[in-house]
Amino acid sequence: xxxxxxxxxxxxxxxxxxxxxxxxxxxxxxxxxxxxxxxxxxxxxxxxxxxxxxxxxxxxxxxxxxxxxxxxxxxxxxxxxxxxxxxxxxxxxxxxxxxxxxxxxxxxxxxxxxxxxxxxxxxxxxxxxxxxxxxxxxxxxxxxxxxxxxxxxxxxxxxxxxxxxxxxxxxxxxxxxxxxxxxxxxxxxxxxxxxxxxxxxxxx
Numbered sequence: 001x002x003x004x005x006x007x008x009x010x011x012x013x014x015x016x017x018x019x020x021x022x023x024x025x026x027x028x029x030x031x032x033x034x035x036x037x038x039x040x041x042x043x044x045x046x047x048x049x050x051x052x053x054x055x056x057x058x059x060x061x062x063x064x065x066x067x068x069x070x071x072x073x074x075x076x077x078x079x080x081x082x083x084x085x086x087x088x089x090x091x092x093x094x095x096x097x098x099x100x101x102x103x104x105x106x107x108x109x110x111x112x113x114x115x116x117x118x119x120x121x122x123x124x125x126x127x128x129x130x131x132x133x134x135x136x137x138x139x140x141x142x143x144x145x146x147x148x149x150x151x152x153x154x155x156x157x158x159x160x161x162x163x164x165x166x167x168x169x170x171x172x173x174x175x176x177x178x179x180x181x182x183x184x185x186x187x188x189x190x191x192x193x194x195x196x197x198x199x200x201x202x203x204x
Contacts (some may be wrong), residue, residue: 007113007122010079017078020153023168026160031075031151037152041187042145044069048183049141060134062141070142073125077106102128144184147176148192155195 014032018025046064053059081102107126111119130139154169176188194202 001114005113005115007110010110010113011076013079014076017082020168022167024162024164026157026162031078034149034153035072035075037149038074038142038145039068040070041148042142043068044191045145045181045187046184048186049181052186053182054165060137062134062138067138067141070126070128070138071145073122074142074146076110076126077103080106080109106173112118140179140181141183144176145180147172148184148187151176152156152195155184156194159196 012032014035015030017031018028019031019034020029043064046067048060050061050064104127107123110126111123114122128135128138130136151169152174154165154172157165158169174185
């Protein structure tokens, strides 16, 4: 059919791509639900940044809804590339550069499934330009949210009695602790402990 675009139908298939594929999971997590986690955590980091960290100072304020959108779309290219394990993706500079190029090509391929008047908007979400000081901050907030979401996944697996994620949990926590953003420390201190509570405890 003429003017039949597959972009959103392709995005819907994110539910079929599981993360942590090389590990035994008590419950598998697909990149569609992971993207929601990253989006809301990234948005909250932006709110904390604006309200508590940079308020009243000569620093950059960010749009939480924009950061949320970047978080929501950050893994969409994996519809084409698949979910490559982090140790391989970031093994060295050559692999990192090559994978970034593959991701950008995947973003262009996905955006080609849109009418021309929508392409630029969605290409920016799929393959953002994070140049400059403000861009670097936006990228850092989304990357931090991605790590926090991974840590939450490890907490869920630990609560289910799965020791497979013990090493990943320790490594992810170590990575988060090295992030030099106060908003990340605030989120970890004020919100992460609740993920270890039962439903009854949360409701009280």
